[in-house]
Amino acid sequence: MRAVQVVGYHRPVEFADVPDPVVTHPLDAVVRIAGAGICRTDLHILEGELDAAFHPALPYTLGHENAGYVTAVGDAVDGLAVGDPVIVHPAVTCGWCAACRSGATMHCPTWRFPGVDGWGGGYADYMLTSARSLVKLGPRTDPADVAPHADAGLTAIHAIKRLAPFLGPRSTVALIGFGGLGHLAVQLLRIYTTARVVVVDASPERLKWAEAYAPDGVAEDVAGLPPVDAVLDLVGEHGVPQEAFAALRKGGVYAVVGYGGDLRLELLDMINRELTVLGNQIGTHSELAELMTLADQGRIRLETRRFPLDDVAHALAEVAAGRVLGRAVLVP
Numbered sequence: 347m348r349a350v351q352v353v354g355y356h357r358p359v360e361f362a363d364v365p366d367p368v369v370t371h372p373l374d375a376v377v378r379i380a381g382a383g384i385c386r387t388d389l390h391i392l393e394g395e396l397d398a399a400f401h402p403a404l405p406y407t408l409g410h411e412n413a414g415y416v417t418a419v420g421d422a423v424d425g426l427a428v429g430d431p432v433i434v435h436p437a438v439t440c441g442w443c444a445a446c447r448s449g450a451t452m453h454c455p456t457w458r459f460p461g462v463d464g465w466g467g468g469y470a471d472y473m474l475t476s477a478r479s480l481v482k483l484g485p486r487t488d489p490a491d492v493a494p495h496a497d498a499g500l501t502a503i504h505a506i507k508r509l510a511p512f513l514g515p516r517s518t519v520a521l522i523g524f525g526g527l528g529h530l531a532v533q534l535l536r537i538y539t540t541a542r543v544v545v546v547d548a549s550p551e552r553l554k555w556a557e558a559y560a561p562d563g564v565a566e567d568v569a570g571l572p573p574v575d576a577v578l579d580l581v582g583e584h585g586v587p588q589e590a591f592a593a594l595r596k597g598g599v600y601a602v603v604g605y606g607g608d609l610r611l612e613l614l615d616m617i618n619r620e621l622t623v624l625g626n627q628i629g630t631h632s633e634l635a636e637l638m639t640l641a642d643q644g645r646i647r648l649e650t651r652r653f654p655l656d657d658v659a660h661a662l663a664e665v666a667a668g669r670v671l672g673r674a675v676l677v678p
């Protein structure tokens with residue numbers, strides 16, 4: 347099958363002809379990819395920024411925002427059949443440890459992260475995963491339409507559900523970075539919280555796009571805002587974290603999803619302002635299932651731009667240049 351691989355850092359991706367994945371474990375599943383979302387993490391991977399965290403062996407196939415159709419399952423799999431449309435939770439986990447049993451699957455000490463840690467991802471015709479990672483889609487849902495929910499939507503719902511207990515109708519949240527994740531986050535903030543939402547983005551074009559989602563305000567820069575109760579930082583670099591942290595009111599919460607930069611915490615300031623920091627990494631299987639219910643009910647809109655898998659180089663360049671509003675999806 348075709349697969350798009352990272353072959354070295356600071357180098358373009360390359361096509362490879364690799365063997366089709368096959369079921370070997372009784373809980374394995376093979377998915378024919380209908381759509382694979384492009385995440386900024388894929389760009390970070392190509393720059394070598396995730397090497398220290400995941401030390402993957404190169405080359406391997408990118409893609410951790412996947413959806414498609416089941417083509418094979420192991421003997422022990424119940425409730426999933428060949429042909430079922432599915433979205434793929436980005437983690438493959440053991441199912442037995444305390445973290446897995448509590449539902450916090452991304453804390454599983456032996457978890458794997460296809461498309462990121464060296465396990466082949468979904469920039470390909472097929473991928474191997476665990477049947478436990480799959481969420482069955484409604485029969486009317488085209489998997490390519492929802493693929494980015496596997497990571498962009500999942501991370502947004504997870505971060506917002508963690509942030510929600512801190513927020514009430516008098517709270518204001520600054521949502522920083524209006525892109526693939528941001529346009530989902532503004533809708534999820536409306537569903538899960540009563541807070542006012544101010545969208546912050548340095549790009550006037552993106553702020554104009556944001557107006558279609560009726561935020562309570564827009565701003566080009568968080569530093570220009572009055573103090574806010576919470577920040578949802580989807581950028582996490584270019585000095586944004588420090589500015590966002592400074593913009594918090596006493597008792598405020600800094601919830602972070604974007605990365606690449608850093609944040610210097612002065613502990614006396616943190617104590618005096620009683621600040622909370624929430625780091626967020628993907629989300630749980632049940633959060634993905636909940637998100638798919640919202641999508642099925644038509645309560646959350648995901649904007650995508652499709653690219654044929656063969657045009658992956660062009661698609662990555664468009665994402666890197668910030669020219670994709672919404673999420674880019676590769677279609678094999």
Ligand SMILES: [Zn+2]
Nearest residue numbers: 385386387497
């Ligand atoms: Zn991602």
Ligand SMILES: [Zn+2]
Nearest residue numbers: 440443446454
């Ligand atoms: Zn586990």
